[in-house]
Amino acid sequence: MSSAVAEPSxxxxxxxxxEAPKSGGLSTKAKVLIGIGVYLGIAILLxxxxxxxxxxxxxxxxxxxxxEEWIGxxxxxxxxxxxxxxxxxxxxxxxxxxxxxxxxxRMQQKPNRVQTAVEVAYDMTKNTIVGPSLDxxxxxxxxxxxxxxxxxxxxxxxxxxxxxxxxTEHTFSVxxxxxxxxxxxxxxxxxxxxxxxxxxxxxxxxxxxxxxKGLVKYLASWLPPGLEDMNPIAKxxxxxxxxxxxxxxxxxxSVRLFANILAGHLLLLFMGGGLAVLLGIAALGALTFPLAFxxxxxxxxxxxxxxxxxxxxxxxxxxxxxxxxxx
Amino acid sequence: MLELGHISTAAxxxxxxxGKEEGGSFLVSPGIGLMIWTLILFGFxxxxxxKLAFPKIQEALDRRAKTIAESIEAAxxxxxxxxxxxxxYRARLAEAREQADDIMARARKAAxxxxxxxxxxxxxxxxxxxxAAKRDIEAETRRSLDQIRQEVADxxxxxxxxxxxxxxxxxxxxxxxxxxxxxxxxxxLSGKGSQN
Numbered sequence: 103m104s105s106a107v108a109e110p111s112x113x114x115x116x117x118x119x120x121e122a123p124k125s126g127g128l129s130t131k132a133k134v135l136i137g138i139g140v141y142l143g144i145a146i147l148l149x150x151x152x153x154x155x156x157x158x159x160x161x162x163x164x165x166x167x168x169x170e171e172w173i174g175x176x177x178x179x180x181x182x183x184x185x186x187x188x189x190x191x192x193x194x195x196x197x198x199x200x201x202x203x204x205x206x207x208r209m210q211q212k213p214n215r216v217q218t219a220v221e222v223a224y225d226m227t228k229n230t231i232v233g234p235s236l237d238x239x240x241x242x243x244x245x246x247x248x249x250x251x252x253x254x255x256x257x258x259x260x261x262x263x264x265x266x267x268x269x270t271e272h273t274f275s276v277x278x279x280x281x282x283x284x285x286x287x288x289x290x291x292x293x294x295x296x297x298x299x300x301x302x303x304x305x306x307x308x309x310x311x312x313x314x315k316g317l318v319k320y321l322a323s324w325l326p327p328g329l330e331d332m333n334p335i336a337k338x339x340x341x342x343x344x345x346x347x348x349x350x351x352x353x354x355x356s357v358r359l360f361a362n363i364l365a366g367h368l369l370l371l372f373m374g375g376g377l378a379v380l381l382g383i384a385a386l387g388a389l390t391f392p393l394a395f396x397x398x399x400x401x402x403x404x405x406x407x408x409x410x411x412x413x414x415x416x417x418x419x420x421x422x423x424x425x426x427x428x429x
Numbered sequence: 430m431l432e433l434g435h436i437s438t439a440a441x442x443x444x445x446x447x448g449k450e451e452g453g454s455f456l457v458s459p460g461i462g463l464m465i466w467t468l469i470l471f472g473f474x475x476x477x478x479x480k481l482a483f484p485k486i487q488e489a490l491d492r493r494a495k496t497i498a499e500s501i502e503a504a505x506x507x508x509x510x511x512x513x514x515x516x517x518y519r520a521r522l523a524e525a526r527e528q529a530d531d532i533m534a535r536a537r538k539a540a541x542x543x544x545x546x547x548x549x550x551x552x553x554x555x556x557x558x559x560x561a562a563k564r565d566i567e568a569e570t571r572r573s574l575d576q577i578r579q580e581v582a583d584x585x586x587x588x589x590x591x592x593x594x595x596x597x598x599x600x601x602x603x604x605x606x607x608x609x610x611x612x613x614x615x616x617x618l619s620g621k622g623s624q625n
Binding site for chain 1: 456461463
């Protein structure tokens with residue numbers, strides 16, 4: 103292994119370089135240790151140069167998620183003002199509609215890469231998310247909703263990692279024009295959005311359950327099977343626990359998505375320099391900055407898709423559970 | 430992990446501080462307006478996708494699945510036909526080989542027969558030619574003997590005239606010559622004398 107790693111560096115070294123054989127002779131372990139040493143050395147050097155400025159009270163990282171009113175729309179007590187989150191909702195909706203209809207209009211018998219990716223996602227929504235949880239009729243009725251949940255959340259999450267000029271708190275001047283600073287933000291990092299989707303799911307699955315079984319039978323189906331001979335008080339207790347668990351779904355489904363995306367963005371913010379600014383230790387930035395890349399790849403490559411998948415899958419499971427013959 | 434814990438704690442405390450400042454944390458307080466916007470935009474997206482995107486994608490996937498199924502069926506059918514054709518060709522080939530062998534055998538037999546016939550015919554023809562040549566030789570010999578005989582007769586007459594100084598009439602000449610010739614043995618000239 104070490105020789106295999108050493109070989110390319112030997113080849114990469116310029117011909118006749120006196121350091122080439124020395125470099126080629128280093129083991130992987132030594133290279134890793136040198137790398138860590140250099141990494142820490144730079145941080146210590148920066149700490150010695152810039153020192154500690156003390157805690158920065160002026161910097162408020164949470165303000166990155168603050169919604170400033172851009173266009174005020176007030177209908178009585180309801181604030182429908184256009185802000186950053188509404189813009190992201192528009193972008194997510196527009197992008198979802200544009201991408202899906204664009205692909206749908208250009209469906210070829212021999213698909214290209216983009217079409218293949220969309221087909222894989224569509225097939226996954228149909229056969230992995232909806233198929234196993236819902237019967238044929240329910241799947242037909244609820245597939246558009248669940249598929250939209252998946253694609254819409256996915257696009258919302260993904261555009262959350264594109265830096266867009268949305269930070270109106272800080273601006274920069276281009277030919278006299280005050281342009282908002284580029285920032286990353288995700289609509290799903292705001293609790294309102296996952297919560298309203300969760301409410302739709304929550305109400306829908308109860309309505310479907312009542313429609314399929316009738317109110318009493320549906321409520322009775324909340325009790326796990328095998329409790330027929332249990333005394334009524336114990337049954338009521340278990341029913342109360344089940345009822346609480348149904349209400350807990352409101353929190354778990356919405357907060358899971360919201361907290362994951364918010365935490366991801368906070369991590370990127372802190373690792374990308376926020377922590378160094380906040381604590382006034384510039385050297386910390388050198389340490390955390392490489393981690394920002396790692397978290398960015400993790401968020402874009404896994405979390406964004408995973409959270410959309412989990413939300414859609416749980417939606418299908420809740421709907422299927424409410425309408426299936428046995429709970 | 431410890432670092433992440435610190436960060437999370439810092440974030441939450443910051444959120445809480447901010448919340449205190451603004452009468453409730455904006456990070457965790459849902460807004461009705463944003464929820465309505467979400468419902469409108471999500472609903473519109475779902476409506477458009479269910480009308481324009483999903484049916485077309487499904488249709489295209491169904492069409493492709495059908496095409497693939499048909500292609501597989503066609504391929505199986507063609508394979509079956511190919512197998513049938515192959516077995517038929519093999520049977521025909523075997524038949525053709527048998528026919529070829531038969532033709533070869535017959536040709537060989539015919540060639541042998543023709544050779545035998547040609548040999549017999551050649552022999553007969555050769556014998557006929559030999560016979561004809563013999564006949565010609567005999568006829569020629571006979572004609573030559575007659576000519577010699579005539580020549581000898583004429584010479585004899587001439588010699589007799591010289592000896593006797595007397596001319597003989599044709600009848601005497603003929604008689605004398607025939608008498609003389611009767612005494613001469615020509616069998617040696619014709620070859621028969623030596624054979625006999």
